Structure formats: C-alpha cells, structure tokens
Amino acid sequence: MLFIYTRYEYVLGSKDITATLKNETKPQLFNLHIITPATKFLGFPVGGGLVKMSRLVNQQGQVIHARNYSPEIKEEVKNFKKTLTIPYFKLWKGYLFIASIAIVGSIIYGIKLNIDGKKYRNEKENLAKSAQQLQTGQLYGANFFTDAEGNNIQGLPAGWVKIVKIEGDTIFVQRSKKTSDRAMFEMKDLESIKPTSDADWNDHIEKMNYPLFKEATQNKNLSGIDLSYIGEDHDKYPGVIMSFKGVE
Numbered sequence: 288m289l290f291i292y293t294r295y296e297y298v299l300g301s302k303d304i305t306a307t308l309k310n311e312t313k314p315q316l317f318n319l320h321i322i323t324p325a326t327k328f329l330g331f332p333v334g335g336g337l338v339k340m341s342r343l344v345n346q347q348g349q350v351i352h353a354r355n356y357s358p359e360i361k362e363e364v365k366n367f368k369k370t371l372t373i374p375y376f377k378l379w380k381g382y383l384f385i386a387s388i389a390i391v392g393s394i395i396y397g398i399k400l401n402i403d404g405k406k407y408r409n410e411k412e413n414l415a416k417s418a419q420q421l422q423t424g425q426l427y428g429a430n431f432f433t434d435a436e437g438n439n440i441q442g443l444p445a446g447w448v449k450i451v452k453i454e455g456d457t458i459f460v461q462r463s464k465k466t467s468d469r470a471m472f473e474m475k476d477l478e479s480i481k482p483t484s485d486a487d488w489n490d491h492i493e494k495m496n497y498p499l500f501k502e503a504t505q506n507k508n509l510s511g512i513d514l515s516y517i518g519e520d521h522d523k524y525p526g527v528i529m530s531f532k533g534v535e
Contacts, residue, residue, distance in 0.1 A: 296322040296342070297335055297378060299371040309357045317351070318344045319363065321371050323378075331381025336373035410474060410533050411509055417534040418504040418512055421458065421497075425450045426481075428474045428533040430511070435462050435491040437516070437524045445472050447482055448529065451492055457517065458495040461488045462529075474533040493528070494518040 299321045307314045320342040325335025341364045343351040356364070417425065427450075430443040447463035464487055465480035482488055495514040503512045511530040 291329060293327040295325055295327065297325040298322050299339065299373065300367065302367065304363055306360045306363060307357055308351065308355050316346055319367060321368055323373055325378050328381060331384050332378050333381040335378035336375050339368045339371070414531065414534050415504055415509045418531065421450060421453060423450055423452050426535040427531045428477045429529045429531050430472055431462070431466065431529050433524045433528045435489045435493065439524065442468060444468055445477060446480065447477060448531065449488060453497065456497045458497050458500060459492050460495060461492060463487060464489055472532045
C-alpha cells in the first residue's frame, strides 16, 4: 500500500541523564529525547512543531511511559524543553517546494494550452479559408454521423473525405474506407489512415447541399461544417450525415 503522508518524530534534542523512576530507589542511566510530531507529504516536510514531547529510553532500549516519571525526571524534562527551539521553517518548508512545483506546473500547462489553442485556431482558420474556396480534389478530415449508405452508426468515427466534383448546388464527395474511433477529433490522428490509392476510397459517391455548406462557412465561431445529403437514393437519413473538422 502506498502512503503519501508520512508521520514521524522530529528530534529537537537528546542527552543522557541519571535519574530514578517513580516508586523506585535505584538510579539508572537514561537517554532523554525531546521530540515534536511532524508530517511529510511525498517526502517533503509539511508540518510539525505544535507540541514538545519527551521520550525517555533506558539502557535496554525500552521507552518509559510518562506516568512512571519521578518529580526529578519531570523537572529535567521541563528544563530541557526550555533550552530547545522548534525549527518551524525546516518542518514546514515542503509547502514552498510544493507551491513552487505547482506554479511551474501551471505555467507549463498554460504554455501548452496556449500552443494547443493557437494550433487549434490555425486549423479552424485554414478550414474556413479552404471551405470558402471549395475545389475538386481537396481532402478534408470529418466526423461521420452515418455510414456511406445512410445507416446510423455508433459514436462519431472520423475519416477522410475527398471532393470529387462540384456541379451547381451539389457537392459530390467520397469517404475513406478506414476510420478512427478516437473520442476527440484531431487531424494528426487521421494521418495513419489517409488514403493512398483509389482502393482506399468508398465506391459510393454522396451528394451534398452546396448552398447550406456555403452558409455554414460564414459562421464566425466555425468549429465544423455540417453537410446534408440531397441524393434521391438516400431516404434513410435525410439530415446532416457528416461534419468537416479540418483540411489537409
């Protein structure tokens, strides 16, 4: 079992004393420790110094309970405690290390978010610019809501779409046969399934509504361009069947 927190006894001071226990007459040699309970988190000191406590150990290594202290020993403990100071900074400095790690981590994470955000914004700008000048032969990364035959499919698989031709109000497209099932759409995930020959494209040519496509490209908050099927042979799913998310 992994324990993130570790409790330990920080020794403030130690010395040998010769004293007699309560209800005993023969003096013994003891080692007297003054400790303070402390805590570590992931190895960093993050607490302690709230109280000073004694540990009296005889020559056999046995810890003597405080109820067996004689007045003589109690006085020795009291006086010894007064000579010792608690190093609060040493016991709590782990918070500074943890805070520093957290700050550095947040800075690095912020830089990563900014880089990823810039990359995402560039991809969306390229998509909008390319879609406004749609041309035959262009390749787009897309999420599919149906298969090429108009049947419902599970999830939102991503794949490639090729613009075969454009005639009037109709865009003719082909889908790639291979798709990716990654939960989040990213163009880099599609590189491994990019079609390299005609055999990698679905034989079915799908007809899309061009006027609605153009209208969608004017959206200032463009995050994808939905395409609606308009072919007569596609009566199973007359709504949006795919959404362009990125361009090569």
